[in-house]
Amino acid sequence: MSEMAWREVNFDGLVGPTHNYSGLALGNLASMSHQGLVANPRQAALQGLGKMKSLVEAGYVQGILPPQQRPDIATLRLLGFSGNDGEVLARAAGEAPQILRAVCSASSMWTANAATVTPSVDAPDGRVHFTPANLQSSFHRTLEPPATERILAAIFRDQAHFAHHPALPATPVFSDEGAANHTRLCGDYGEPGVHLFVHGRAAFGWGTEEGVAPRHYPARQTLEASQAVARQHGLTESQVVFAQQHPDAIDAGVFHNDVIAVGNGPVLLYHEIAFLDEQIILNELRDKMRAPLIPVRIPEAAVSLEDAVASYLFNSQLLSNPDGTMTLVVPGECQERENVWRTIQNHLLAGHNPISEVVVRDVKQSMRNGGGPACLRLRVVLSEAERAALSGRVLLTEALHGELTAWVKRHYRDLLAPEDLADPQLAEEALKALDELTRILAIGAVYPFQRA
Known part of the structure; x- marks a missing residue:
């Protein structure tokens, strides 16, 4: 099978109608610092669609994952709030506003957390x-x-392939955040790869050593x-x-590995303080990979942990091109930090690595909640x-x-403050939008209100 028969498809999450800034994520500094701001769901969704469209125009394969049903009124009822939908929302707003904000979160837009994926070329079946x-x-996020x-x-329905x-x-022992802590490294996509799983802690017998x-x-x-x-x-050793x-990275606001490292093909772009045992990890990757590993290390002296978190340089999309070069899609915030932009020009573009192009995209509505270009996509390597x-119309x-x-412009508000989440009209607007979306994408009844 030809090399181009295997492609990496980025399945981006559509931003949902209840996109807001509630500051729900402890350790996510952007989310915490923007708590209470007025959000623009329409702009957020259009920014995401704009990034997707630009990648399709550049020749990449782009998929779509729909948002989830929010507000999650069923969860409010489970937690003891009763009455009709409007009364449930009003009671939650008055008695437990943080719970209301949680069940309205549009966090499923960050599909890097949706799942972990193993391509068929690596799986025994x-x-x-x-x-x-x-x-x-x-x-x-446990609601997702x-x-x-x-x-x-619904999308990957064919059991012969998926x-x-x-x-x-x-439980805390099996705390799993999906592909945000998983990177597959390989030569060509159709060749067997090595899976780098990154954890912040081990649940059994961990944490006794000072500094760990x-x-x-x-x-x-x-x-x-x-x-x-x-x-x-079915992955083997x-x-x-x-x-x-690295625990210092977590304390600096690196809540997922994809905030401090990104890999694709044989390239691993990472910060000096990304991993606790950097050399051991690199050596093990080199030993297990069939293709030569190409590590691209950014030193702390060039980009501090603070600047890495503020700019989301490492939460960029690293995309492989047919000619062996790579494109890095960075958020606009990278241009706002002089040392970060200088490092991109002098260390990445002028360095000895395959990264030959840097593309800047505006995803500021997502960034204010701590989600950059890489958070917005789930990577799935697929054969032709x-x-x-x-199933469905999910390739853009x-x-x-x-x-x-046009759907976003019909259904999404351009202003949404946390206090607006109690508005029963917002819930009705969201259901109407999602019902129409499933018809546009032809994915069937995936939402609870459609399956009731």
């Missing part, structure tokens, strides 16, 4: 494997896995979760590397036959982009 992340570290599982099963596993038990545990913010991913996902997907995230087996075209843009 020759199918693409998916495990939805349990996201047990944050209440607002059931819907994520339904959405993935295999779906249940999310891991939602983060002091300020929680380590979300566990070693045990990464090992369990690898077992589910020769196919995996388990690495610990697997792409043909996808110019026509579909036009339909989705």
Whole structure:
């Protein structure tokens, strides 16, 4: 099969109608610092669609994952709020506003957390494997896995090509944040790869050595979760590397590995303080990869941890081109930090590595909640036959982009403050929008209100 028969498809999450700034994510400095601001859901969705369209125009394959049903009124009822929908929302707003904000979160837009994916070329049964992340570290994100599982099963429906596993038990031992802590490194996409799983802590017998545990913010991913996902997907020891995230990075606001490192093909772009045992990890990757590893290390002297978190340089999309070069899609914030932009020009573009182009995209609405270009996408390596087996209209075209843009403009508000989340009209608007979206994407009834 030709090299171009295998492609990496970026499945971006459409931003949902309830996009807001509630500051729900402990350890995510952007989310915490922008709490209470007025959001613009319409602009957020259009910024995401604009990034997707630009990648399609550049020749990349771009997929779409729909947002989840929010507000999640069923969860409010489970937590004891009663009455009609309007009364439930009003009671929650008055008695437990943080719970209301959690059940309205549009965090499913960051599909890097949706699941962990193993391409068919790496799996023993020759199918693409998916495990939805349990996201047990944050209440607002624990609401996502059931819907994520339904959405993935609706799109990747053909059981001859795709295999779906249940999310891991939602306990601190198996805390799983999905592909935000997973990177597949390889030569060509159709060649076997090595899977780099990054954890912040090990649940059993960990944290006794001085300096190993983060002091300020929680380590979300566990070693045990990464090992369990690898077992589910049938990966062997020769196919995996388990690495610990540096605790100093977590305390600086690096809540996921994809805030401090990004890899694609044979290239691993990472910050000096990304990993606790940097050289051991690099050596193990070199030993297990068939293609030569190309590490691109950014020193602390060039970009501090503070600047890395503020700019999201490492939460950029690293994209492979047919000629062997790579394109880095960075958020606009990288231009706002002089040392970061200088490092991009002098260290990356002028360095001895395949990165030959840097593209700047505005995703500021997402960035204010702590999600850059890489957070917005779930990477799925698919063969030509697997792409043909996808269900629905989920690969972006110019026509579909036009339909989705018009859909956003019909249904999304241009201003949304946290106090607006109690508005029952917002809930009605969201359901109407999602019902229409499933028809546009032709994915069937994936939402609870459609299945009732």
